[in-house]
Amino acid sequence: MGLTDILYEKVEGVAKVTINRPKSLNAFRAETIKELIWAFRDAWDDNRIGAVILTGAGEKAFCVGGDQKEKGDEGGYDYNGGLGGGIGLEVENLHQTIRNIPKPVIAAVNGYAIGGGHVLHVICDLTIAADTAKFGQSGPKVGSYDAGFGSAYLARVVGEKKAREIWYLCEQYTAEESKEMGLVNKIVPASELQEEADKWARKILEKSPTAIKMLKYSFNADSANIQGISQLSMGSLAMFYNTEESEEGKNAFLEKRPVDFNKFRK
Template sequence: MAEAGPTGSIIPAEPLEEMMPDFSDIHYEKHHRVRGAAWVTINRPDVMNAFTGHTLTEMKQAVEDACADAEIGVIVITGAGDRAFCAGGDVRWLQEVQREGAAGPAPVDPHGGIEDCMKPVIARVNGYAVGGGNHLAYFADFTIASERATFAQVGPRVGSPASGYLVSYLTHVVGAKKAKEIWMLCRRYSAQEALAMGLVNAVVPHERLDEEVDAWCEELLRKSPTCLKILKASFRTLYQPLREHEAVFGVLALESEPVDPRL
């Protein structure tokens, strides 16, 4: 393997010795492609990278590790393969959560720790970003999409509950009217439509997706980490009060109709 250059420089996209071997649902790589960038990849392509509570727990562990590493300045979230970024919650897992209700397993962070991380997070959207996958994309600080990407919410269509700041945060991204359209009508949007409404920052040909993500990583890594941390904390004040009441919304969500496995 060629030696990695200084922070922000491109390095070969080869398997790295720093990949943590203990994860089953994700790949976690530090200094992947760009020195100073950590990649967290949902590795469940057989179910379009749909997540379970275990997946989210692993994501949170990886993100927290990257946030604590002084050599990491930016985090990339993506999905394995070319078909899907993330198709949201695995239907079988969601059904189990609803059956068990409040007596079930302890709640998991629905965004795998990316909100609490004070380092920039980029969503690399390589395909479908649906339901909880769309949450991951719009809660990231930046979203770079392949021209093949598709964005959608499906909750009211299939009876999969979401509530509180998970929903209302989207108004800060695309405005209240568009957010209600996305959530209540469950339409699908192309990458270009997502760009036009401000849901993503950039759309590129699929074969240039990694190149574009690398460029954004490099640009962010040239900025003051302290300033970026302060900016992230400042932006969080917009929705932090609602987030503090999320436990109440979570109980209400568990009372929703059973999840319909048909999409």
């Protein structure tokens, strides 16, 4: 397919998927998600591929989540070609594809991994971070949330207390802080990130593909129930995007002004 929002290459058994919207800090829109799903499915179907690397173009960002500028007047994202789970983005489909592809997915986090971009790296099997990377959530600040894998699975990774902190406070964390809480496997200088991700991918290629596949299935089994939670989350999010409360978060972000949610507590 013709790719506009991502870069995709396969080299000696490793597939590399790069979100290529650096001017938007690699924020995703409907087309981005569509292309990401296509790339992961292509890597899934290619028996020569043993590992996938997911990263972002440029030096500033891995991905900062959904592009607020792409949100339509009715709250959801403009999407041509399907319902997108009700919010105009096939995010749930992408999450499932990354989790279920029977090959390890390595997130090479080169900068900001915020909001929906943070969820993407959490879902990946492994995360290698540049020493300049920043991690965190932003949903409640902009009238959004991921009450599926973005929260329920995050709690499995870092523990419930820390996961609640990440979502309730929407702070940003350094690569070192993220490694301490179990979000990151390894930190390297930014200039060495892609090389290190490639090294890890090639170490995986040396292992039995069937063993790796079955191990991934086993790791996923314990949290498989989150898929149902994710479906409920995306359904509720579609309705929430049509409210004035969600609209206030989006508008405040786009207008670069302080958000005012206090009026919704009356």
